[in-house]
Amino acid sequence: MLRPIFAPLFRLFTALVLLASFSCTSPAPPPTEWPVEEVRIVQDQDGYRLTVDDRDFFVMGMNWDYFPIGTNYAYSLWSEPDDVIEEALDREMTLMKEMGVNAIRQYVGVPPRWVEHIHRNYGIYTVLNHPLGRYGISVDGEWMANTDYADPAVREVIMAEVIDMVESFKDTPGVLMWLLGNENNYGLVWSSAETENLPEEERDIARATPLYTLLGETAERIKEIDQYRPVAMANGDLGYLDLIAQHAQAVDIFGTNSYRGVTFTDLFDRVQAEFNRPIIFTEFGADAYNSIEDREDQLNQARYLVENWKDIYLNAAGMGGADNAVGGLTFQWSDGWWKYGQETNLDVHDTNASWHNGGYPHDYVEGQNNMSEEWFGVVAKGPTQARNQYDLLPRMAYFALQRVHSLDPYGPFVDQTRIEEHFAAIDPF
Secondary structure (H helix, E strand, C coil): CCCHHHHHHHHHHHHHHHHHHHCCCCCCCCCCCCCCCCEEEEEECCEEEEEECCEECCEEEEECCCCCCCCCCCCCHHHCCHHHHHHHHHHHHHHHHHHCCCEEEEEECECHHHHHHHHHHHCCEEEEEECCCCCCEEECCEEECCCCCCCHHHHHHHHHHHHHHHHHHCCCCCEEEEEECCCHHHHCCCCCCCCCCCCHHHHHHHHHHHHHHHHHHHHHHHHHHCCCCCEEECEECCCCHHHHHHHCCCCCEEEEECCCCCCCCCHHHHHHHHCCCCEEEEECCCCCEECCCCEECHHHHHHHHHHHHHHHHHCECCCCCCCCEEEEEECCCECCCCCCCCCCCCCCCCCCCCECCCCCHHHCCCCCCCECHHHCCCEEECCCCHHHCCCEEECHHHHHHHHHCCCCCCCCCCCHHHHHHHHHCCCCC
C-alpha cells in the first residue's frame, strides 16, 4: 500500500526493477516439460469464477516482496547469487504454502525463471504487476515524477514496457494473470495548460481519462500477444469507476486496493452494477500496531483480516452475495521496515502512522493518523543475517489465515451456511 507521498522516492526503485525485468542476464532456464496453463474467467448462473485449465481456482493470495532489515527499495533479491535466492525462496514460500497461499503478487523485476521456480517447487502462482507509471517515468532521458498519461510519448513508453513484459513472460509456467498499475488514480496530481483553468471536478476527470484509456488500450494489446491469461487492474478502491467502465472494457478483472475496515460494504454490488466484472482484491488488510496504545496489536490485525476474507468468501460464485469475488491478495507478507522514512531509519521499526482511516476504529482518533505503514506484515522479520537472509516470525494473523484458507469456497457442499460456520470457528484470540 503506497500513498502518493512516497511516489518521488520510487524513482530509483522503478528504474531498477524495470531494468532487471527487461535486461536480465540470468542464465536461461532449462527446457521445461510444464505447459503454460490456460487461465479463464467463467461466468455462469452462479456468477464469476476463475479457472486454470478448466479447474476452479479461488485466489488465496499474498502481496510478497523481500527486503532484509537495513535495506530499502534499492535492494533486489534477484541480483543475489542463485544459492542465496534459493535459500530465501525456500524459507518464504514454504511458510506461505503451509498457510494455504496459492498466488503471490510480484512487480516486474523478477526474472521469468524464478517465477517458474516458485511455481514448480511450491505450487504458487504469480500475479505479475506492471506499475503503469505509478511512481514516475523516464521519457527521452528526462524523469517525470508525476506521470502525465495524456502525453503521447509517455503512453508510448509505458506500452512498450508492458509489451516487453508480456513477451518475456508469456511462455513462463506459473504466471496467473497480468496486473496493471497500483492505485494510479491516487497519483493524478500533475497539471497542464489544458487542465489548470478547469473547475476542480473537471480537472480530476481530465487527468483520469487518459489513465483509463491507456489502461484499456494496454489490456487490448496484451490480449493480442497472450490469449491464455486474463488482464486485471489494481485501482484505488472504486475511484473513477464510471471512467473505467467507459474506457477499460478490455480489462477482464477489476482489481482494487481497498481498506474499508471489517467489511468492504457496497463494493461488490457497485462493481456488479457499474462495471460487471469479477473482483480480485489486490490489496487489503490491517496493520499490527495500535496507535492509541502505542504497542504491537496482533489481535486486531487478525480480526480484520478474518472478517475481510469472510466478506470475500460470501461474495464468491454461488454463495448468494454479489457472486463476483474470485479471491484476494492480503497486504502484506512481511513488515516493510523502510516504508515510513524510505531512506532513513532503515534499521528502526518505525511506529509512526502515515495516514488515517476511520474504518479501523479500535485505534482511530479524529484528526490523527492511525495506519502504521511498516507494520502490515502477517509475519515479522528477524535481524538480517549473513547472505541477506532473515527469519520469519508468524503473527496471529498467519495462523488465522491458515484456518481461513483451509476451506475452498468452490469445494463440494460449500455454501453460505458452511462458510459462516467455518469463519465462526476461527478464533484468533
